[in-house]
Structure formats: structure tokens, C-alpha cells
Amino acid sequence: MKINRIALQGAGLLVCFSMAPIDGLAQSGALTGAGSTFVNPLMSKWSKEYHTLHPNIQINYQSIGSGGGRQQFLAKTVAFGASDAPLTDEQLAQAGGEANVVHIPVTQGSVVIAYNLQGVSKQLRFSPQTIAGMFLGSIKLWNDPKIAADNPGVSLPTKPVLVVHRSDGSGTTDIFTDYLTKVNEEWKSKVGRGTSVQWPVGIGGQGNEGVANQVRNTEGGVGYIELAYARQNKIAYGSVKNRAGNYVDPDPKNVTNAAASLLDIPADLRFSITDQAGPQSYPIAGSVWVLLYKNQQDAEQGKLVTAFVHWAITDGQKYANDLDYAVLPKNLVQKSEAALRTVTCGGKSCLQK
Amino acid sequence: MASERKSGTSDHGPRRPSKWPGRVGFGLTAVATLLSLGALFSILGYLVFHGIGAINWNFLVKEPAAVGEAGGGIAPSLLGTAILVGISMIVGVPLGVGVGIYLSEIAGDTPFARITRVAINTFIGVPSIIMGIFVYFVLVKPTNTFSAVAGGLALGLIMIPIMARTTEDVLRLVPNSIREAGYALGATQWRVTFEIVLPAARAGVITGGVLAVARVAGETAPLILTALGNEYYPSGLFKPIDEITLRILKYARGPYDVWHQQAYGAALILVFGVAIGSLLLRLTTRDYNAPGR
């Protein structure tokens, strides 16, 4: 009896030992993720840093736009999707229902109003109605009274406002149109919110990259892009008037302010942080979610991807501020981690402590 | 010659037609030629001027750096291009040459032969993105992954009609007397084709192959839907893979100056490679031109 018990304990230890992942050593593999261009600078940095830490693991992220990321996620051609717009109810149904998908917020950032006006050196200020007017086409010139009212003392040129929007399915568009729908009745009824909308005016650029490039090349151009793209490419951007009436700069800390104002976070983690209350909340702020299937069919892949995402929401956050993204607030990290643990590989949680 | 004189003419003979229409006309043609050459030189000039700075050892052997950072390279795309072209040749060359042999050596005047010929001639002109759509539904979706195989397959399918057409044309040029000599010696049909006709047309078939490869190496659209792209070296044939034209597309559209310069550099390498190949082709196959040229 005694020998049996020792044998049993020994066998149990052996079993436990063989199941514990030998982290970093045996793990190797290549993952493909696709989606949001909003997060591309940060995701690309994460991918490279993670690769330096784990040379056998490649995270190949292709920024094809949030629309594309969700599409490829639904088609199951990628290991994870990244999107600044959560899946719509229709898409959730396509994916097999709410119980089948997890949304993991990984970072947050600001959508800035970028513009190209040589000769105007002061940072412009935009009120919600001005922004709506420009993108609806009712404000056609830069020296329009509405823009002038936002910017007393600044001499604005008589140049046409050349709108640049996204031509592809975009989470950035979703964040921007979500904001416009909240602050402007005409936009709400005429255009609405979505990753792809029928734009009243303007030309289309592909991805945040394309819009940034186009605004850079077009005198009088105005477009909406993620902060990193504006700062990295020295494109001017404006401060935006928030609900409290203050003109707030799109700095990451003001995004964190907006996120902190969000009172209740839904269980499925699909939320919006545009037009939040709070004196220093930047109004056009958004989150980026990694989309994962709850039941990972490929256990190896599931372990790799959950380990990577876990790293991104913990250690990876230190890269966020340098690249002009907002660090996730603590309560959100906890919720993300909890959601990540519900992802199963072969019946149990993919994440092993 | 008319002997009547118009009033106002001098006594030096009938009035000659003005030289000016000719001068202006030929002048316009010269301008047009200069425009054509100018287009070529300005494109090449921009590639060299902006791209030469990007090409260094790092560029050729390193993986891309993080977005916007300098110091990365395009090595995975160079390898990827070679792999994709290789796969496309495995698919495209045998099938293309086979169809070419059929059309030249075996086909009679049957409906089947005519359908084949029409199919080949029409699919030569079909936009390559259609092949990409086909391979996406047939391979990418069922296997749940973008892949090198899918990309190579799409390129190979594009290659088939081109190879078939050039092979057929080149085999047709082989004089019948050679075939007849073979048959007279008692050779069977397949031996005549493979041991007499094909070797005689070898240079042309190789030319056709090189041209098809050059054409396929420049195709981007089908790869968007099949290969997707990769920031790293391909980890397997059933994984996404980078390719030089995909990388140029991505970098050209971005806002980063570093990207633009690398796009020019990659384009320079691509064009340079193709130009050298074309020049070698022209020099080595000049003797094989059809008589009468």
C-alpha cells in the first residue's frame, strides 16, 4: 500500500511536470495576425521585441485595416485579428456567437485631426461642429468663419479644405464616425457610424498609412489618423474641444483620462471611449482589441498567441508611450487578462502561469 | 508632269509641295520618341537616385525593422520572390509547355483543339487578379491560411497561357522537313517531338520561359489575395510569405521616408534584375530570329 502511494505520487508529479510548459525553450512557431493599421506601429514593435526575447517565435502582423482583420478572423485564415472596432452583432453571429469569441483590449490611442497648411504654425483648434462641417462638405475653405471662431487670432488662408478619409474598412473610421454620430445630428442621420461609410466628400487613402501620406502630399488636406502616424511623420494635428468645453491635445495621457471616465465596462469588453466626460478627456479616443476564438482548434498556436497577447498587455505596455499610444489602465489590464484566461486549448486554459 | 503653270509661279518649274508638313510631321514623331525615351529615363533615374542610397548589405540580408525605424532590410521578400517564382515554374512550365506541344504537334482541326486554342488566347489577357480570386477560394479558404503555395499556384496559373502560346509559336517555326526526316528514319511521334523538334526549338522555349518568369515576377495583385506578406522569413510553404512587389506596394503607400527610400531600393533591384535578364536574352538569342527579319 505504501509503495503504491509513493508510486502514485511519483506518477502524479511526472504527469504534472510533463504538462507544465518549459517556457521559452521548447516554444517555437510562427503566427500570423492581421488587421488594424491604427495599432501597426505598436504591434510591429511588439512583434520585434517579442522576437528578440523568443528568437524561435515569429509574430507576423500584416496591417490590412480593421475591416480586413475582422474579415480574415471570421474566415479563420489568421491566428488573431486586431481591430479598433469590435465585432458587430452580425459578425459575432457569423463567428458562432458571443460565447465563441473574446475581445481583448491591448492598447488605446487617439484619432487626431491632421492637416497640411503651410504657413500656419500655431496648432489649430477644432470644435465638434467644425469637424463635422469639414467632413460633411459644408465647410469648404480654411478661412471659414467656423474654423476662424475656433482659432481667434490665427490668420487662415483661403485654400480649399481637401478631405482625406479611409477607402478601406477601418476601425479608425469607426472611432471617428462614432464620435461624429454622438456630437452631430446631421452626421448621424446622413452618414452614420461604421468601419466603412458613404463619405459625402473627400478622397480615400488606404490604411492610416495612406491617409497620412495623402495629407502630407496635399496642401490644404485634412484627415483623421492615429496620433503615432501624425507625430512620426511630422504632420500637424489639432486639439479638439471636448464635452466639458476644453480644447484638449490628443496626448496619450488624455486618452487615459478618457478611458478612466468610462464608468461601467461591459462583460464582453466591447466598449467605446469617444466623447467622454471629464475636463481633460480627449474626445476622439479609441481602443484596439485582439480578436481570438475561445476554443483554439490548434492548441500549439493557441498557446503561442495567448502568451504573446499576455506579454503585450503586461510587459509590452512599456513600449506604448514612446510610440504615442496610451497605457492600458490597471482595471482594464485585469479584465483583459481574465478574458485571456478563458481561451482554451484542448479543453484547458491556454495560458499556463 | 502637269505643264500648265499656276499664276505667280516663277520660271523654275512646277511648284514643289511645301517641305513644312514633312518637317513638322517628322518633328512631332521625334518629339514623341523623346517623350517615350524620356519616360523610361525619368523612371529609371528616380529609381537610381532615390533607391541607391537604400541598397546596402543590411538591406539585402536583414528582416524589416519595426514600423518607421531605420536599419531594416528586405531579405525575406527577396527569398520569397525566389520561392514563389520557383513554385510558379513547377506549376506553369510543364503544363504550359505541354499545352504548347499539344497545339503545335498533336492537335488536329478538332473542336477540342479549337476550344483549347481559344481558351489559351483568351486567358492570356485575363487580369491576374481573377487568378488570385480563384486560388483564394480554392486553396486559401479551405486551408485557413495564406501561403507560399497559394501564391505560387496563382502565379503558375498566370504563366500557363503565356508558356503555351510561346511554346506553340516557337515549335511551329521548326521546319516540317526536320519532322519528316525523323519519321522517315522510323522514329515514333513522341521521339520526334522530344528528341528532334524540341531541341531545335530549345532557344525559343527558353526565351519564352524567361519572358514568362519576368512577367510573373512583377505580378502583385494575385499575391495580395494569396500570399499576404510576411515580416519574417517564411516558416513553411503553407505560411504567408513576403514578396518584393508586395513590399514595394506596402512601403510606397506608407508615410515614412525610410519606407519610401526602401521601396525605391527594392524597385531598383527588381528592375535591374529584369533588365539584365532581358539584355542577356536579346544578345544570346539574336541568331535564332525567324528568317526574313
Added chain:
Amino acid sequence: MSTATADSPMTQVRPKKRRSSRGDWVYRALITSMVCVVLTIFVGVFVVVVTGAWPAMRRFGPGFIVKTGWDPVHLVFGALPFVVGTIIVAFGAMILAGGVGLLTAVCVTELLPPWLQEPVTYLIELLAFIPSVVYGLFGLLVLAPMLQRTVEVWLLEHLGSRFAFFNGAPYGVGYLSAIVILAIMLLPLIVSLSREALVLVPRELKEGGYALGADRWSVVWGITVPFARDGIVGAFVLSLGRALGETIAVAMTIGGGFRLPTTIMDQGYTLASVIANEFNEVSSAMYLSALIYCGLILFVVTIVVNIIAYFIVRRLSGIHGFRA
């Protein structure tokens, strides 16, 4: 012009059905099965495209081709802007390339000394080897900004007030850039095919013209070019076929717009470029199907144009093996 050559299949020696060699049987079976595989693939391509387009075809019907409106939110799709865009870009480029290309071909064959003809032809043919994406790169980063600063501003200022066609905001990318880039891409095709047609003109005809006292220019435009007309038309039609299918260079320079064009400087899409830019990024299954419906339209149009081109060019396949 005769269509059958001495080496056409009709006159080829075929082995008599004697003791059929097993090797021959295997050879013929192998080759024929290869052809069957290829034909099956071609049929398969058509089937897959139709299947993919079917949901959109059922929902929008043939009216899809003439309706406007591209609303991914409310799932209302009409491809007319792309059809119009394809026509504008393809024909615009063909006319521009045709004019410049034909004149260039005339210069090369009639004006240049023989030692210069080959190198110049080679150089122009080099344009054909530049991949589409490199043209797109040049168009996006060099040509479009240049057009934006010079030509478009000039057009807007001088012609914009009189012709609505030129009254557009100068963005750089748009129909104008796409047409110019595509025209450069078509140049080598037009130049080389026109040149081949011009070279085939019999010397006697030209000499007859000179004998009648015509000068060189009259001979060129009165005799040589009309005689080569079939080949030149064939070149134009082939370049049109090529222009209809050009995807990437257009996708990078046309700007991306879903509305019907009103000015030459508008942004738009062609059938091929809208698929390339939107395929991986569609937001719904119906959107994907609508895109593939565009692909089907493109497929059918290029087949028709290529069949026409084939028959025109076939009339010239003669002793020199002149083919497209």
C-alpha cells in the same frame, strides 16, 4: 494575307495509324491529359468567380452594372462608377499611348538610321519589363505630386472656369495620374507592334510613291501607315485589352473613390483596382460578393475584347510568324 502557313497543323505530317507505338500512346495521353487539366482549371476559374459573385448577382441583378452607390453599411452596391472608371482610364490611356506610340514607331522605322533603330527599340521595350508596382510607385510618389503642383493647377486655373470637366480639386492622385501612368505602360506594346506592322509594308509600294513624286512624309502617311493599318489597329486593341486588366499601377494612382467622376481630376476606381484594394478588407460577405461580381464583369469584358483582338491580329499572322 494568308492565314495558313506551311507549318500549320493542317499540313503537318501525322504518323499513319500503323502499329501504334505504346510510347506514342502514352505520350499522347499524357499531353492530352495536361491539356484537360488546364482546360478544367480555366473552367474552374470561371465557375469559382460566378459562384462567388452569385449572392450579389441574385441580390442586385444585372442592374448592378448601371447603378451607383457603394454603401457597405446598408449593403447597397452599384458598380457603375467602376465601369465608367475602367472605360475612362483604359480608353484615355490607349488614346494617349496610341498617339505618342504610333508617332514614335514612325520615327523609329522611317527617320532613324538603321544602326540606331535597334537600340532605341530595345530601350522602349524595356518599359515593358518594368513591373506594375514600380509604375505605381513612380506614379504615387513622383508623378501625382508633380501633376498636382503643375498640370492640375494649370488646368483648374485656365480651363476650370469654362469647362466643368477641368474644375476639380488638385489632389494629384486621380484619373489623370492613372491615365498618364497607364499610357506609359502601354507605350512599349504600341511601339513594338506598330513597328512590326510598319516594317512589313513592301518596299515596292513605297518606291512607287516616291516615283510619283511624293515626299517622304506623304509616303509615310499616305502609303505606309494606311497599309499597316490592320496591324496598328490590332496594336491598339491589344493595348486596350491590357489596359482593362491593369490593376496595381492604377490602384496606386487613381485615389480611390466610389462616386461617378465629374472632372478629370476626380478620384475613382476601375473594376480591377477596386478588387485589389478592397478584397482583404471587406466588412461583410455581401461586400465580398459584390467585389467578385465586379471581377466577373471584368472577366467577361476582357474575354470579349481579347477575342476581338485575336481575330484582328490573326489576319496578320503570316510568314514572319507575327503574333501579338
